[in-house]
Amino acid sequence: MSLVDARGVSLSYPGRTVLRGVDFSVQPGELVSVLGPSGSGKSTLLRILAGLLKPTSGHILVDGAPLEGPRPDVALAFQDPCLLPWLSVERNVGFGLGFSRQPSLTRAERRERVTAALHEVGLAHARAYMPRQLSGGMAQRTALARCLTRQPRTLLLDEPFGALDEVTRTDMQRLLLKVVQDTHAGTVLVTHDIDEALLVSDRIVLLGAQGSLIAQWHVTVPAPRAAQVQALGALRIEILQALQDSMARSRTAA
Ligand SMILES: Nc1ncnc2c1ncn2[C@@H]1O[C@H](COP(=O)(O)OP(=O)(O)OP(=O)(O)O)[C@@H](O)[C@H]1O
Numbered sequence: 001m002s003l004v005d006a007r008g009v010s011l012s013y014p015g016r017t018v019l020r021g022v023d024f025s026v027q028p029g030e031l032v033s034v035l036g037p038s039g040s041g042k043s044t045l046l047r048i049l050a051g052l053l054k055p056t057s058g059h060i061l062v063d064g065a066p067l068e069g070p071r072p073d074v075a076l077a078f079q080d081p082c083l084l085p086w087l088s089v090e091r092n093v094g095f096g097l098g099f100s101r102q103p104s105l106t107r108a109e110r111r112e113r114v115t116a117a118l119h120e121v122g123l124a125h126a127r128a129y130m131p132r133q134l135s136g137g138m139a140q141r142t143a144l145a146r147c148l149t150r151q152p153r154t155l156l157l158d159e160p161f162g163a164l165d166e167v168t169r170t171d172m173q174r175l176l177l178k179v180v181q182d183t184h185a186g187t188v189l190v191t192h193d194i195d196e197a198l199l200v201s202d203r204i205v206l207l208g209a210q211g212s213l214i215a216q217w218h219v220t221v222p223a224p225r226a227a228q229v230q231a232l233g234a235l236r237i238e239i240l241q242a243l244q245d246s247m248a249r250s251r252t253a254a
């Protein structure tokens with residue numbers, strides 16, 4: 001049984017259909033990247049998987065049971081780390097653990113979770129820093145740690161590294177791989193970057209401009225992949241071609 005299973009998911013706004021009959025699943029410990037042109041519904045799909053939006057038709061199963069709304073074991077992060085500027089790193093990371101949908105934890109348990117998450121993302125030394133003292137990479141680590149305090153079984157990331165420079169982004173990609181390995185969370189990464197998808201994913205899915213899932217690839221090249229440019233090159237061209245075809249089709253349809 002899949003951890004998360006989307007079956008025939010469609011989403012329409014008045015006068016506009018964003019997602020059409022999307023079948024999509026994630027296994028525990030699997031990292032799936034979602035590529036697609038701007039406006040193809042990638043963020044919408046993540047919101048649906050997070051239980052924040054209800055599909056117009058189709059449904060989402062988590063561990064085989066229908067998803068009714070947001071759950072504590074499903075964490076979502078965005079390109080903007082969304083830190084509260086008046087709270088320290090530590091308090092930003094713990095923020096949300098007291099929310100009503102979270103399991104009730106004692107103070108000591110909360111502190112323990114925050115400490116473990118800060119260690120996991122390499123920020124134990126920076127727990128007292130304020131957001132204004134953080135680099136872009138550190139801010140994203142803080143946002144990732146905030147997700148990890150929930151001990152998520154499903155991790156949903158919407159272009160989390162899009163605003164980072166090349167070196168910091170590479171660092172964050174390595175961290176993401178470590179986090180997925182350590183937590184065994186089923187992970188969905190929305191990205192615009194084909195190379196990023198090729199470097200980190202077990203599987204890549206492509207949402208077409210019309211909001212249907214049009215292709216998927218299993219990436220079997222072993223890690224570390226950064227040194228295997230040749231092995232990944234042919235796949236890169238195939239994905240780029242599929243992306244361009246989908247955009248050309250949507251221009252013809254428009
Ligand atoms: N509340 C809304 N009402 C109407 N249309 C909406 C609403 N929210 C999103 N949309 C439309 O849904 C489509 C898909 O949006 P979405 O943000 O999921 O795309 P995306 O693939 O994440 O794009 P990007 O790569 O630019 O982030 C867009 O055309 C957007 O305008």
Ligand SMILES: [Mg+2]
Nearest residue numbers: 042043044158
């Ligand atoms: Mg988006």
